Amino acid sequence: MYKEHTLTKNQQIIFDLIDKSTEPMKAYSILFNVQKKGIKAPLQVYRALDKLVEIGKIHKIESRNAFIACHNSSCQVAKATAFSICEICEKVTEISSAGLSKYLANFKDKDGMKYSKYNLEFFGLCKKCR
Amino acid sequence: MYKEHTLTKNQQIIFDLIDKSTEPMKAYSILFNVQKKGIKAPLQVYRALDKLVEIGKIHKIESRNAFIACHNSSCQVAKATAFSICEICEKVTEISSAGLSKYLANFKDKDGMKYSKYNLEFFGLCKKCR
DNA sequence: TAACGCTGTGTAATAATATAACATTAATAA
DNA sequence: TTATTAATGTTATATTATTACACAGCGTTA
Numbered sequence: 479m480y481k482e483h484t485l486t487k488n489q490q491i492i493f494d495l496i497d498k499s500t501e502p503m504k505a506y507s508i509l510f511n512v513q514k515k516g517i518k519a520p521l522q523v524y525r526a527l528d529k530l531v532e533i534g535k536i537h538k539i540e541s542r543n544a545f546i547a548c549h550n551s552s553c554q555v556a557k558a559t560a561f562s563i564c565e566i567c568e569k570v571t572e573i574s575s576a577g578l579s580k581y582l583a584n585f586k587d588k589d590g591m592k593y594s595k596y597n598l599e600f601f602g603l604c605k606k607c608r
Numbered sequence: 609m610y611k612e613h614t615l616t617k618n619q620q621i622i623f624d625l626i627d628k629s630t631e632p633m634k635a636y637s638i639l640f641n642v643q644k645k646g647i648k649a650p651l652q653v654y655r656a657l658d659k660l661v662e663i664g665k666i667h668k669i670e671s672r673n674a675f676i677a678c679h680n681s682s683c684q685v686a687k688a689t690a691f692s693i694c695e696i697c698e699k700v701t702e703i704s705s706a707g708l709s710k711y712l713a714n715f716k717d718k719d720g721m722k723y724s725k726y727n728l729e730f731f732g733l734c735k736k737c738r
Numbered sequence: 739t740a741a742c743g744c745t746g747t748g749t750a751a752t753a754a755t756a757t758a759a760c761a762t763t764a765a766t767a768a
Numbered sequence: 769t770t771a772t773t774a775a776t777g778t779t780a781t782a783t784t785a786t787t788a789c790a791c792a793g794c795g796t797t798a
Binding site for chain 3: 616634635636650651654673
């Protein structure tokens with residue numbers, strides 16, 4: 479169905495770091511954390527991030543300029559993403575709702591334009607912060 | 609219903625510029641364009657942008673770090689925004705769909721968390737670029 | 739094999755986006 | 769009036785992201 483992507487060394491190092499983080503990570507925080515593994519320059523981080531986003535292993539939270547690992551087995555490609563973001567503690571959760579994704583995937587605007595991709599970010603207060 | 613906001617001098621200058629632009633404007637492009645009107649520093653621009661976003665006169669396109677004027681009379685506050693973005697020509701249009709906004713305003717995730725705000729960005733090809 | 743294209747890497751420099759800190763002024767409320 | 773809040777002006781700096789260039793590894797194919 480989808481081609482399996484074998485991650486390169488830098489991609490794997492950076493994915494592992496993001497994947498084990500409990501919160502979205504920013505590029506320069508990633509850089510700081512992987513310098514001991516030999517990744518020294520921003521560009522090395524950004525190149526790995528670009529690729530990981532492209533193949534759907536991570537997602538970018540646009541409103542926060544941060545990255546989280548994808549834990550939604552059904553989105554192997556980053557073309558339909560939805561997140562909830564707590565405005566106090568900044569906790570971010572990927573939303574996985576069949577109803578929502580179906581609704582958005584089929585949404586057409588007035589011009590009948592159909593979209594190939596979307597990103598949705600909800601903001602509010604999480605359970606703990608309420 | 610809503611308090612009318614009288615824009616200050618800087619806010620008005622920057623809103624007028626964005627409002628008459630046919631495409632989303634970036635902060636430093638705005639700065640360049642208003643320097644002849646006496647606005648000299650990035651912070652002056654960002655402060656006006658922050659306020660204009662807060663009161664719903666403009667919206668930020670998060671994936672592009674750019675700003676457009678709100679032409680949707682019903683969203684006087686920036687709490688429910690949706691855009692279509694052409695990936696070739698970068699044309700951005702605000703989507704105004706009663707069905708969509710109703711669906712999203714009422715959307716609840718698995719935890720029953722209800723959201724106070726959302727931003728949705730659709731990507732695809734516009735009529736001209738198809 | 740060699741020549742090629744493609745992807746990824748390493749490095750330095752710099753561009754683009756955004757905020758901190760501090761002093762001052764204008765507008766509004768008590 | 770006094771106090772308070774919101775906006776301004778200015779300098780400096782922090783944060784996020786890309787350009788440019790040299791090179792290495794790998795599969796294809798001629």
